[in-house]
Amino acid sequence: MSRPPGLRAELAKALAALNADVVHVGLFDYAGIFRERRLRREELLGQAETALFANVLPKWDLAEQIMFPGPYGSEAIAYDAASLRRYPFEKDAAALVAFYAGPQAPIDPRNVLASQVARADALGLDAHVATEFEFIVLNETAESLRAKKFADLVPFAPDNRCWSGQTAATHAGFVSDLEACLTAGDIDLFSLSVELGPGCFEATLKHKPAMRAADDAAFFRLFTKAFCRGRGMTASFMSLLGAGFPGIGGHISLSLVERKTGRNLFADHADAQGLSPEAKSFLAGIIATVPEIFPLIGNTVNAYRRLAPGSWAPKTVSWAPYNYAAAVRVAAESEAMTRLELRLPGSDLNPHLAIAAMLGSGLDGLARKLQLEAPPITSGGPNEIPQGAERLPLDLLSATKAFRQSAKARELFGAPFVEHYAALCEAEDAALRKAVSAAEVQRYLEA
Structure with missing residues (x-):
């Protein structure tokens, strides 16, 4: 999975349409839990095409116990601009979904679905x-x-x-x-x-x-x-x-x-x-x-x-x-x-x-x-x-x-x-x- 070009401009336009100054951005793990970080719009856009997230999510169980050997660190992720939505618990906020775009892309749950949608x-x-x-x-x-x-x-x-x-x-x-x-x-x-x-x-x-x-x-x-x-x-x-x-x-x-x-x-x-x-x-x-x-x-x-x-x-x-x-x-x-x-x-x-x-x-x-x-x-x-x-x-x-x-x-x-x-x-x-x-x-x- 690669990171799409022009993503920063696309996200900026979508966030402006939602009047969102805060973005809750994260990935869904195997339990369907949204694992997120809360960023200001400027910080999100500043690293939109170089974003990283901890690579631990596919390697722990529902109790957050590590199941696989390391190394553990940061891994490339990509944002899906089409996933952007309003966030109902905070004023002028949005939620944005990402997915792994590095070594763990083949085992990311969202990518597993994406491959079937592509078929x-x-x-x-x-x-x-x-x-x-x-x-x-x-x-x-x-x-x-x-x-x-x-x-x-x-x-x-x-x-x-x-x-x-x-x-x-x-x-x-x-x-x-x-x-x-x-x-x-x-x-x-x-x-x-x-x-x-x-x-x-x-x-x-x-x-x-x-x-x-x-x-x-x-x-x-x-x-x-x-x-x-x-x-x-x-x-x-x-x-x-x-x-x-x-x-x-x-x-x-x-x-x-x-x-x-x-x-x-x-x-x-x-x-x-x-x-x-x-x-x-x-x-x-x-x-x-x-x-x-x-x-x-x-x-x-x-x-x-x-x-x-x-x-x-x-x-x-x-x-x-x-x-x-x-x-x-x-x-x-x-x-x-x-x-x-x-x-x-x-x-x-x-x-x-x-x-x-x-x-x-x-x-x-x-x-x-x-x-x-x-x-x-x-x-x-x-x-x-x-x-x-x-x-x-x-x-x-x-x-x-x-x-x-x-x-x-x-x-x-x-x-x-x-x-x-x-x-x-x-x-x-x-x-x-x-x-x-x-x-x-x-x-x-x-x-």
Whole structure:
């Protein structure tokens, strides 16, 4: 990845349009956390084409423990001027995304997605992506969580019921203030509503080009968590918080649009499911490849708790029109709205990697003109496993083993990334292998 010429002038013009005197500039790590520096406009522009950042981000785990040998130092980064957005927590401020442009470029999550976007671009196609997040709001501060040792968590809106109009009315001020915060950060919402269970909300973001959609998703979580902390609460995007809380998803909807004609490549309303042959090949690619690259969708131990029996999360590699139990849900209300919805990720997904997984596997199916041989599932619920559908990995370690051994993963994302990311996922699994829950002690101590 090289640094584009003329970037300084482009950034200066964009910052002037936003009237931004301060810029929060950073990179997204493997957890989707924005690691930033706060700079004045003059300082940012002065080193726009020679910028550096610590090279540690791809080499530590979610607990910021170093996992790989050095040397550690500064490495060249490049700014993406198209990523610039307003920053809602400070007057006359903006946020700007960078990516590694030196030795670590092949393993940078944003670059992994950029390579898949480039594949679509070479075909004259634009990937349009929308994301949807469920999240839990807790009546807990950073201090109360630690005082309680992260146990006995108290939810905000404990009386909430799924899609409850009463909860929506009672907490309308919280919801509208959060929406205002997100809007001030250039997050374009389709909806923001209460969802399933105590403290549970759901936000649907409007569709954007794939890279912008991934950035929006990551900033949505950042802004939501910061907004809640500012009100003495905590927003959780963990896939499963524990007993009494629902599993929460981070779904990805995707369509491909022909750049020359503006036509939705996925739509064919003469078909029984409303899908074109290209859409079926794209879907077949997802079904064929996602089981081998599942750590790109679930990279935490907790992500696999959501797939346990009794949850609404899909547990198989499957598809169906409008079936919430399917891994890929087909929606074709109109030609413009025809899309594939990947329902496998939890809300703790890395947006850049999960979108890269969906786009990369689908484009592979399109390139190979794969036939959609698996029939749509016709059943499925919290405790149902549709007959004949392949079961998903049950834990991070088994998922990572398949990922490391996958020739297709190396073909699509490059061997350096596969080896590096697999090592990180294995370390993440090992970090919790000796962790014993209170439920385990209760079950086994006196048995």
